[in-house]
Amino acid sequence: MKNFLFELREGLSISFRAIRANKIRAVLTTLGIVIGVTSVVLMSTAIKGIDSAFQKGVASMGSDNLYIDKWEWFNNDIPWWELRNRRNLTMEDYTKYKELAKLPVASAPTVWSTQTIKYKERTVEFILVQGTNSDYINTTNLNFDAGRFFNELESSGGRQVVVLGSEVAKKLFPRGDALNQEVKIKGHKFKVVGVLAEQGSWVMGNFNPDNQAFIPIQNVFKFFQNQSFRSVTFNVRAPNSQMVNEVKEEAIGIMRRVRGLRYDQANDFSINQQEALLNQIDKTIGVIQIAGLFITGLSLFVGAIGIMNIMFVSVKERTREIGIRKAIGAKRRTILTQFISESAIICLLGGMIGLILAIILSLVINQFLPTSIQIDAFVLAVVISILTGVISGFAPAYSAAKLDPVEALRYE
């Protein structure tokens, strides 16, 4: 053991000397590893960034929410035409549900429509306009930069009022003076009664409240589409996450009554949960992860082949040195250790360069996609590069270790 430590120390110092003697080659050799480690680190931080953004986005929807819908999210079991053939959920259904449901904190009907919103010469397109009622705000965690959500009176009276998401407001009112102004949605005037604070769940795209607008639900039916074409989704909020299942059970019972289903008829509605969304996200991220792993694995593999190649060259070049070492008592293990540590050090060098590169690149990428390099990326880079070095150095080192000393000493 003591000998082994000596040999390892010797191996390391030889490696440093060898690398120093061949600086350019060492750096060129590490290129593959540099790229490999850079992509591993970037990929892993990017995936983490995407993941946490999704989590944040989903959390902004409220973790205790249920969605009673004609459609089943991420449905795997029910044929889609069965879903399509279901009767729409209507406002009457909602009213009955609301009356009968005892457990929820709040419930609100929602329908959406994609619209263009204008203020004077400014225009924002493809905005998800949600029609809902005043209860909606109590089913979310939204808060306000200015103003308030529309109230019961405005909502039941179908008043032409709108609450703008922060992005929408910013685009229409760069100076932040949206409140009490009148915007036009599909040519109809709506008065801004509130502006939401930024939610920042960028990853949700159009489903991000930042990019939405909210109006009383009657206006959607009146101006944008006929009620009979549209199924209403009920946003239901449970008092806490433990209660979600009870609220769900209750909802199923009530909805079956409301919809007049016989005991032998299947539910013609679905109760969706964020959980399903989370599962889906996990699945998606899993796929991204596997793809990322494959790509980075490939680039590391190429790097490893490069290292292996150069280590074979190095062994060949230093055949005589190996002969000398063996003649004065180096064992196979000694030579093996020497070359493996050399390859590991070259890779570690590459790994460090790769890490630095990754840090720089992540600062650039950060402009578009919030990532942050953490200490575990450092550990990852070190572990991966050493591992690559050891694995790719093994075959050349082994070929060096089993050289015949006499042959090696005669080598020119």
Place this chain on the structure above:
Amino acid sequence: MDQKYPFSQSEAGRHQDLNKLTNNGKTMNIINIEHIAKIYQVGSEEVHALRDVSLQINKNEYVAIMGPSGSGKSTLMNILGCLDTPTHGIYDFTGVNVSQMNDNELAKIRNKEIGFVFQTFNLLARSDALHNVELPLIYAGVPGSERKDRAREALEHVGLADRIHHKPNELSGGQRQRVAIARALVTRPSIILADEPTGNLDTKTGEDIMALFNDIFELGNTIILVTHEEYIAEHAKRILRIRDGLIEKDETVANRYIPKKNGASKI
């Protein structure tokens, strides 16, 4: 163990070696080979580098091996130095049969018992003199400070005290060979094997190296050297003449040439 003067006869370890040898049997032989043959397979052809060689070499002998090119001198040296194993025959080294040993066992013996000096010096080009001399001690597992002391001492002994941090390409041929000799001596081996140690040196420098070998011999070491030059061979006490893989003659040098004592500190 006494570390003060690694090359002296009175050194404790050497006495132990002696005792071991006398105790374990009939002879004081360090080297005892019987009917050794070495056959190389080159394509379909067999090259008989050594045919049938038997030989005994005792402690504190000074043997020169001579013979025409291709006669098998280096092959014999490689076997004696445990760098290679014979195809046939038995090699008994310090009472141990090494003819069938594996790579690692041989490496251990080379490290502890054998010091090599080569015609082309065979130093590590990127390492300074001190590190070159330290190397066998590293493989022997000698801890750092002791290692450095012993390496420095060996370099002083060959007269290179002021060159310990020079790399081989900063040294003359004679100095390089001295570093190699220091490296061979530093582990206090049982034998020192030198294959044409003066082959790459001019006459004067070669003579200096031979003087150094003489010093080492007089301190009680066992030396075997290969040479092409009659006058180099006459530094030894015994000359083995080899031809076509056979020992042709085994003669004692009647009037051995003893160089002037100039070895240490004079290059």
